[in-house]
Amino acid sequence: xxxxxxxxxxxxxxxxxxxxSLTQSGKTRVVLLLTVIxxxxxxxxxxxxxxxxxxxxxxxxxxxxxxxxxxxxxANDFERISIEGDHxxxxxCTGQHVSQYQLNPYWASVVRHEHPxxxxxxxxxxxxxxxxxxxxxxxxxxxxxxxxxxxxMGKYFRN
Amino acid sequence: xxxxxxxxxxxxxxxxxxxxxGLMRWVKSTNHKDIGTMYLWFSFAxxxxxxxxxxxxxxxxxxxxxxxxxxxxxxxxxxxxxxxxIFGAIMPAFVGFANWQVPLMIGxxxxxxxxxxxxxxWLLIPAAILLxxxxxxxxxxxxxxxxxxxxxxxxGGMSVDMSVFALHILGVSSIVGSxxxxxxxxxxxxxxMTLMKxxxxxxxxxITAYLLIAAMPVLAGALTMLITDRHFGTHFFNAAGGGDPxxxxxxxxxxxxxEVYIMILPAFGILxxxxxxxxxxxxxxxxxxxxxxxxxxxxxxxVWAHHMFTTGMPVAGQLFFMYSTMLISVPTGVKVFNxxxxxxxxxxxxxxxxxxxxxxxxxxxxxxxxGLVCAILPVDIQLQDTYYVVAHFxxxxxxxxxxxxxxxxxxxxxKWTGHMYDEKLGKWHFWLTTIAFNVTFFPxxxxxxxxxxxRIPDYSQQFAEFNMISSLGAFALGLSQLLFLYxxxxxxxxxxxxxxxxxxxxxxxxxxxxxxxxxxTFETPxxxx
Numbered sequence: 001x002x003x004x005x006x007x008x009x010x011x012x013x014x015x016x017x018x019x020x021s022l023t024q025s026g027k028t029r030v031v032l033l034l035t036v037i038x039x040x041x042x043x044x045x046x047x048x049x050x051x052x053x054x055x056x057x058x059x060x061x062x063x064x065x066x067x068x069x070x071x072x073x074x075a076n077d078f079e080r081i082s083i084e085g086d087h088x089x090x091x092x093c094t095g096q097h098v099s100q101y102q103l104n105p106y107w108a109s110v111v112r113h114e115h116p117x118x119x120x121x122x123x124x125x126x127x128x129x130x131x132x133x134x135x136x137x138x139x140x141x142x143x144x145x146x147x148x149x150x151x152x153m154g155k156y157f158r159n
Numbered sequence: 160x161x162x163x164x165x166x167x168x169x170x171x172x173x174x175x176x177x178x179x180x181g182l183m184r185w186v187k188s189t190n191h192k193d194i195g196t197m198y199l200w201f202s203f204a205x206x207x208x209x210x211x212x213x214x215x216x217x218x219x220x221x222x223x224x225x226x227x228x229x230x231x232x233x234x235x236x237x238x239x240x241x242x243x244x245i246f247g248a249i250m251p252a253f254v255g256f257a258n259w260q261v262p263l264m265i266g267x268x269x270x271x272x273x274x275x276x277x278x279x280x281w282l283l284i285p286a287a288i289l290l291x292x293x294x295x296x297x298x299x300x301x302x303x304x305x306x307x308x309x310x311x312x313x314x315g316g317m318s319v320d321m322s323v324f325a326l327h328i329l330g331v332s333s334i335v336g337s338x339x340x341x342x343x344x345x346x347x348x349x350x351x352m353t354l355m356k357x358x359x360x361x362x363x364x365x366i367t368a369y370l371l372i373a374a375m376p377v378l379a380g381a382l383t384m385l386i387t388d389r390h391f392g393t394h395f396f397n398a399a400g401g402g403d404p405x406x407x408x409x410x411x412x413x414x415x416x417x418e419v420y421i422m423i424l425p426a427f428g429i430l431x432x433x434x435x436x437x438x439x440x441x442x443x444x445x446x447x448x449x450x451x452x453x454x455x456x457x458x459x460x461x462v463w464a465h466h467m468f469t470t471g472m473p474v475a476g477q478l479f480f481m482y483s484t485m486l487i488s489v490p491t492g493v494k495v496f497n498x499x500x501x502x503x504x505x506x507x508x509x510x511x512x513x514x515x516x517x518x519x520x521x522x523x524x525x526x527x528x529x530g531l532v533c534a535i536l537p538v539d540i541q542l543q544d545t546y547y548v549v550a551h552f553x554x555x556x557x558x559x560x561x562x563x564x565x566x567x568x569x570x571x572x573x574k575w576t577g578h579m580y581d582e583k584l585g586k587w588h589f590w591l592t593t594i595a596f597n598v599t600f601f602p603x604x605x606x607x608x609x610x611x612x613x614r615i616p617d618y619s620q621q622f623a624e625f626n627m628i629s630s631l632g633a634f635a636l637g638l639s640q641l642l643f644l645y646x647x648x649x650x651x652x653x654x655x656x657x658x659x660x661x662x663x664x665x666x667x668x669x670x671x672x673x674x675x676x677x678x679x680t681f682e683t684p685x686x687x688x
Binding site for chain 1: 271272334335338339341342345346347348349350352369372373375376377379380381383384387395403406409410413460682683684685686
């Protein structure tokens, strides 16, 4: 999770990213490491006459590269909550798809859902509709986010 | 509230915490714990099936002469026993452990590709059916040994095709599973879980998955060439057409030797998890364990021809493979030393998982030493294809891999089921297995040294006593595993409630979740310090 928090009344923005333990350059290195040696093996056997190893290595490398490509598609997923004047905007990027939900901070409230297994989920509720937020966060981070949002929206309520 | 984008991609599906039930829960499951459970049950069923074949082999070898089966049937039993134990029992068992434990140990909610994970498991079923059904086709099951050397495999009947197809399917399952494990470990570790903080079991599986990625296409290539030689007029391995049968052996063992480590590295990971728990000390030399595992993996690709010392190769080649094989004992020795150092001055207790682990360290080391004996070129020329080799690889694969699996099952069973297993019965199972195992396989060193060849249904009178002892041990070993089944079923059905941590000395993320582990875990990643 990375959070960019401009803590002023005029604008507030916080961005969350899903947990991904491998960097972009790390992915490239891993794929290279995983492909170079099987390729060398296949080429070696081809030179000895056992060329049928080669297509299987090719297929496998294709599957491996596609798996990492698929994982990588979600590397840029994010969730952003921003408050600017009368607008509370929740943006969510999943794969190539971006969804935006706009709420009025005067009417929105933070709702907490405590699950029996100890999990906490947060939602922003306005006009009977609820948007889940902070899906990439740990419980501790969710508690902190709930506090921040309540504090921020409390200011609207008082005004 | 207004939505500014027209389409709303709702990916809340997995947020519903409903717990699927009934048969379809298992058929369509994408849950890593369910799939892990299915792998483990499948593996145990195959273990019993291939074990029953071993009972047939030992019944025939109880006395010299032909008692129960014809030589062709004996060869089929031997071949299928090997193939099913390796591809149907040991490998799926470790994949079952990986499914259960890797996400829990790294703080991931599931595997990276849950649907592929489901597919990997269900591919095992048609492969097992093909292997088993090959018994009933004209000519009987494949009988040329699990190595499927030509020319026998080129000349064999329809069962060879069925077995080759089964191995192809198992290869696809293994590769897909490996890709899944690699992407899971690299991409889904919890914040703070750096590579050098990962539990050793995860490290060993990461390296095993890499071995599978590198080795499996080689097997696929070898098997495809075998099929084209059989049906499409090629002559890769057919000497009559200018092919080279020894090329098959090179290609096969280039896969086959890493395969040995594919079956043993996860076992090392299990030992490295259990021993610190019951010694109540951190694993000694964690970093050296990681590097030793990687060194074993690398070396496993440059030793294959020690399986082929008698096929004829240049002296320089023989010497290279002899020394490279001996070199593997260095990282393996590092591991054994580290396990012993972990136990040294620890507050040790001897629950069933620890008993299995200590036995594995001891017995695997015997298997390792007999491997070193076989690595010595002039000695191997004498021992090639004798019962000494059978003793060696059973000390490595039964007391190394299978007994580590049993130890791992006892260790994690309370976390999986929420109940403690019956410790008394567990210890009975341990002692019966260990004693019976040694009674079965230790005499094979002597019969092998005296020159008894492997893969024969009849033998000279001089080997009768040792064979009778081996057979009695084997029957006891087989029966002991029914006790294992009983202990596991009893634990699933009830027993003392397991705590979350289960073992006093256990550390790691998997022990922070409830026992039994909930259907969904770590949906929000934990923070690792």
